[in-house]
Amino acid sequence: MSDASRSRYTSVAIALHWAMAVLLIFMILLGWNMDDNEARFQLHKSVGITILFLALSRLGWRFANPPPPLPEGMPKIEKTASHMVHVAFYALMIGVPLAGWFMVSVSPFQVSTVLYGVLSWPHLPFTERLRSEGVYGVAEFFHSKSAWLIFGLLALHVAGAVKHEIGAEDGVLKRMLPGLFGKAEPPALPGRGFVFAFGGSLALFAAIAAVPLIFSGGNGEAKAAPVSSIQSNWDVDYAASEIRFDGVHEGRAFGGTFGTWTADVAFWPEDLARSAVQVVVDTRSIRTGTKLYDDNLRGKEWFNPGEFPEAVVVLSDFAEAAGGYTATARITLKGKAVSVPLAFTLEIAGNEATLSGSAELSRKALDLGQLSDPGAAYVADAVMVTLSGKAARRS
Template sequence: MSAEASSRYTSVAIALHWAMAALLVFMIWLGWNMDENEVRYQLHKSIGITLMFLAFARLAWRFANPPPPLPEGMPAYEKTASHLVHIAFYVLMIGIPLGGWFMVSVSPFQVSTVLFGQVSWPHLPFTEGLIGETLYEFVANVHGKGAWVIIGLLALHVAGAVKHEFGAEDGVLKRMLPGLFGKPNPPALPARGALFAFGGSLLLFAAIAAVPLLASGSPKPVSSLSGPAALSGNWDVDYSQSEISFSGQHEGKPFTGVFGNWTADILFDPDALGEARVRAVVDTRSAKTGTKLYDDSLKGKEWFNVSQFPEASVDLSDFKAVGSGYEATATLTLKDVAVSVPLTFTLEISGDTASLDATAAFSRKALNLGQSSDPGASWVADAVTVHVTGKAQRQP
């Protein structure tokens, strides 16, 4: 047996082979066990994108580090079959994740993708006009069938490796083992091209991951928000001690968030409630919940649609005293939809300083929020509570 024929794969090729094999098997299990589970669904997408870029890196590595030849005693038709199985694996390891990416992009649900809960991943470009249930179901069907093809190829691959390991010709399995089994092992091939293989894949990944960052832009400072014409107010808000928050439920669990950028003009006198007015403008891009998937979803078209409607406005009117506090009508205008609800609040005025605590409840259905992916409120509860706390100083 020649030295070339006895050479093993490079250590990098061996590591990629077994890591990708483990991820493939886990992905197949995950695909069958992720229904009604958003966490597993996001993990499935995360691993799929990871596998695609690992496949790119492995192809580049294979180009720079050709694999050792198959055993000389292997029949020609088996060598051809082995090459075809490998080609099919590469096509599917890239094609299936691409298909899944396309499926998510054209889905009528338009669920955001956040890789491993950290990296925002965009939809494929030029798919906005293709969004629809028919195409989505077709692609989903093809995507699911691809998993069965992968299973078949895995079975062929394992059967072939075992057959040749125990057959008359030189075995091939020991050349792909990580050095822990099959002693004595033949020497590994020298490695080269790491920058080409992994640097190129990482650069492509970074370029795609940068798209959401570039698209979102920087939130406007409070002073530059537009919205309705400013009131000639008599109070100055202390934004460092004021907050607009929101809360609701997702999958039966509570979530909360805050708007980082907003501005308000206040005209209020307890002795002249008929003249009281408040106008506020909120930068919807500044919504933060502490969960990146929620933050990305809120920016999407079926929620705040920040690319087209970066601001929401709130007008308070019809003030009246109620018990030890006050009530007003809050009219929220979001995505050109205006909804009015009662807002109750307490106000403590000490000298020239006022402290506010206000609450209002909105229906996201009335505001046309999340009506594509969850119109029946099966996942996200319809009721959303807005809570405002803050301090203001009376103008001279």
């Protein structure tokens, strides 16, 4: 059957049409009901990127499979209006997600995007210098107000379809209805250009998604940790040891660990003045079990491991205390040093030792998340760090 004689869209075009109609309506309603809810915000971004690439695929499919001609009895002005509505729809289906992507990229609040909680998605390139409240406000205005344009076009689209369905000319609604409705001519199958339409969009999607993986190491010059002068007399059992942190995000507890770190330990219970410890933590190894948290914590305003891959903790001023010991922990992170008290217990049995300790840190003092959340409105300022593990005394 030729395109000129065909009266229905292809099955692929029909499926894309209704899937995107549902996604667009869902997207708008979700956008109006996020209320600073991070989970909904991430879902909104995920669906937006999905719509963007479905729109590109649909545009490619339409190019390879031109739609059936409009009814011959339709007035020319109505054909022109129908064409203009379709052009506007495509412009919005591509432009609105791009505006949202741009808005997130230039926002002073640099929150990472993780599609459906699984796939890291980068910000638009060359937007770092544009990050400001003014640019963000313009992008947010266009992005939010465009929802009304979509609803207006949707009303025109539906009204036109219904009008022609009940009018004197041949109806157009049944051309886009799935085959299970009525006894209309079946959709044209199988269509052509599947690889062109979907393969091209998928390749573009994969290339963009690969950017965080390619540049995950950062492009800054790494700052080397100081060489330890400590003469260790203990060997840490790293498999049985852990550095953990716990905090609160939007009223819910979260926590994680650093998977890679080393410690030089010189500790003599009978000679505390002689004791010293240095711990070097690989900030790239931070893990929370939630990809969104991991991506944010590896951002520039948090640990920034691309430029500062290591944090150094030096313990000194050891003293006995009720039930254990105390020490001063001097933490050097992102070129800044902060000292906090550390309390710990140490049980020594022969040449084996078991450690348990904790210290409370301040995000503000460590310059963590001070661009997007300086007032601790979302993430509590206090972070508890706990140390646990085992070590063996060197003979």
